[in-house]
Amino acid sequence: MEPQLIEQLVNVNLLSSYYMTKLVLPNMIKKKKGLILYTSSGVTSxxxxxxxxxxxxxxxxxxxxxxxxxxELKEYNIQVQCHVPLFIVTKLSKIKNPGIFVPTSDIYAKCAIQKMREVIFDIVTLEFLKIVKSKIVLKNLKSYGDTIIITGCTDGIGKSLTYSLINQNVNLLLISRNESELKNMKRDLLEKNKNYKGTIEYITFDYNANDFNTYKIIEAKIRSMDIGILINNVGVSYPYPLV
Incomplete structure (x- = not known):
């Protein structure tokens, strides 16, 4: 395997999530609320x-x-989720046709958002024994903050998540390396959602970088924003299919 490919796999799939978390975490800790989502892969199973x-x-x-x-973040009321999708119809997976156990990215996105809205509270009741039960409450995503960051938003799961999240009427900050795709996506989102009350902004950024200093452009952009949710979705795979 070429060293450049190894470096890209680590930078985009791993380091990008670390660095993006480092950017948003201080403000989330300060206000004691937030949601951070990481997109892993079914290959881990x-x-x-x-x-x-x-x-x-x-x-x-x-x-x-x-x-x-x-x-670590539980005491700050910050929710952390790691979603592990199996086979999904995306360009990354190289799978073209959906099936019973292979959903489209749109179907997956709706399920992922439902999971993001779930907040589990432990309810303790004292009878003869102490019993701990879990209660699932659906939360308004806007309650975390005004803006959602989505990385890797112009294709596959990230794109489907973006088109689904706009219905939550929160501000969106989209980050991808292709500026023309970001422009077209923003235009299409606004045209298809006339009643949308939020704002859509974007940053052109290539996550194939292993130097935190290159993230300063993102840091400057979000400094005055109330980031409630970070969705770390950006990823790359091998140039050949898994299946």
């Missing part, structure tokens, strides 16, 4: 994934990072 070793490793690292971070 396989015992082994020959020929996809690096990709599987970095996606597994994301799960581990999210699990530990959720414990």
């Amino acid at each position: 396989l015992k082994s994934c020959p020929l996809y070793t690096i990709y599987g490793s970095v996606k597994d690292a994301i799960c581990s990072f999210a699990n530990s971070l959720s414990v």
Whole structure:
């Protein structure tokens, strides 16, 4: 495998999530609320994934990072979720046709947003024994903050999430490396959602960078924003299909 591909897999799939989290976390901790979502991969559920070793490793690292971070941030009322989609019809997966166990990205996005809205509270009742039950409450995503950041938003799951989240009437900050696609996407979103009351902004940025200093452009943009949710969706895979 070419060293450039290995570096790209690590930078885009792993380091980007670390760095984006570093940008939004201080303000979330300060206001004691927020939601951070990481998109992993179903390859992490396989015992082994020959020929996809690096990709599987970095996606597994994301799960581990999210699990530990959720414990650290619990006292600050910050929700951390790691979604692990299996096979989905996207350009990244190279799967073209949906099936019973292979949804489209639009169907997956609706399920993901439903999961994002779920907040689990522990209810303790004292009878003969202490019993801890869980109650799931659906939360308005806007209650986390005014703006949602979505990385890797112009294709696949990220695109479907964006088109679904606009119905929540929150401000959207879209980040992708292709400026023309971002412009077209913003125009299309506004044309199809005339009653949308939020704002849509975008940043052109290539996540294939391993230097945190390159993220200063994003830091400057979000400094005055009330970021409520960060969706780390950007990702790259190998140039050949898994299945």
